[in-house]
Amino acid sequence: MIPLLQVTGLSKRYGAHVGCADVAFDLWPGEVMGIVGESGSGKSTLLNCLAGHLAPDAGQVIFDTREQGPRDTRAMTEAERRWLARTDWAYVHQNPRDGLRMGVSAGGNVGERLMAVGARHYGDIRGQAQDWLSRVEIDTGRMDDRPGTFSGGMQQRVQIARNLVTGPRLVFMDEPTGGLDVSVQARLLDLLRGLVRRLGLSVVIVTHDLAVVRLLADRLMVMKDGHVVEEGLTDQVLDDPQHGYTQLLVSSVLHV
C-alpha cells in the first residue's frame, strides 16, 4: 500500500508574510488527519494549497490517481485538476453557501455533481440524489426545495451529500461544524464519523475545535504562524502535548 497523498516542502507566502512553511506529511487510505491552530495559523492556506485552490510557492502534493498512480497535482493541467476535484476529491466548505448553488434544488445540487462527471439518465441521477439525501438524513420530501429554505445544519448535510455522491477517495473539510448550534454539530459529527468509517474515506479536516478532532481524526497536526509545531496520534497530541503552544491550546479548553 502507498500513501494516497504525499506532501513535501509545501510553502506559501503572501509577500513578507508566511502563509505556510515547509509542510510535509503522508496521508494513507482511510486515514483522517486533523489540522488545528488558531485563526491566522496558516491552516486554511495549507488546506487551499492541498486542494489546488491556491498555488503554493514551493513543494509537492502527490496524489495516487486511479489511472496513472502517484502524480504531482501541481504538474497537472488545469483540466486534469478540475476533473480530480469533481471525481476523486471533495471539498466541504465551512459556509454551505460557498459549496452549494442556492438557486438550485437540494436534489439538483447533488445531481449536478453527477452530471459533471457524465451522468445523463434523469431517473438514475434523481435516484442517486435521493439516496444520498436520505443518507445525510434529509427528508426526501424536501429534495425539490431550494437550500435557502433549509436550516444551516441541513444545508451543511446537503453540501456533504453533493460532495460524496461521486464516491471521492479524499475529502477536504474546512471547519465543517463551524457556525452550527452545538446540538446540530453533534448530529453532523456523528454522521461524518459513520460515513468516513463506512466509505473508508481519507480526510484532511481543518478546525479550531479540539473536540471535533478528538472524535474524528486519527492524526493531528498543530500549526502556529504557518509552521507545523507538533504532530502525531490525536490522543497523544491532546493528552501529552509536547510543544508549548499545543499545551496552551489544550489547557485553554473549558470543560463543562
Added chain:
Amino acid sequence: MIEVSGAGKRFVLHNQGGAVLPVMAGAFLDVKPGECVALVGPSGVGKSTLMRMIWGNYRCDEGSIRVAGLDLRDAAPRDILALRRDRLGYVSQFLRVIPRVPALNIVAEPLLANGIAEAAAFDRARSMLERVNIPQRLWSLSPTTFSGGEQQRVNIARGFVQHWPCLLLDEPTASLDADNRAVVLGLIREAKADGAAILGIFHDTDARAAVCDREVDMNDFTPREAAA
C-alpha cells in the same frame, strides 16, 4: 506480550516557566500470555501514567515499550491505531460518550472496525450487554444519560467484546455491585484462559487477589530527583 524496559517519563510545562516534572524512571515489567499483572502503589505514583504510555497516548521518553511486537517509541500513528484495532484492548474507568450513538453500537464498534459483518457484530454485542446486565430497553439509547455504573458496564462490554492478545484494565470493578463485579471477574478469567496478557489497576484488593497472578510495585519506578 507487554514488555516495558527502562521506561521513563517526564512532563515539561512550557507555559509554567519550563518546569520539568520527572514522574517515572527505569520502569520494567513483562506480562506473558495468559497472565494478569496488577500495578500497585499509592495514588499519584504513576500507575495510570504507565498504562497510558502502553496505550500510546502518553509518550515514552526513555527506554522502550513493546506491545504485541510493536515498539511504541518508533511507531507511526497508523501502526499504533492498527495495534489498538486488533491486538491491544483498553477498559478505562470512564466511557467517552458520543452523543447520539446507541450503547449497542458502542459495544459493537471494535468488531466492526475489524471488518466483522454487522449481523454477527451486533449479535455478539447484544450477548455482552446481556452478560453485564444492561436492560434491553437501554441498548438503543446513547449512554449519555446512563448512571455511572451503567456507563462503566457498557465500557466493559465493549472492552471484552473481542479477544485481545493484550488488555489494559483501569479499575474495571470500581463502582460495580457484587453481582456485576463477579461478572467482570469472570470475563477477566476467560480472557486469561484465552491467552490474553493483562495489565491492570485494581484498588479493590479482593478483586486483585481473585484474578491477578502477581503485582508490580510502582514505587520502584519513582525517579530519584522526585524522591529526594
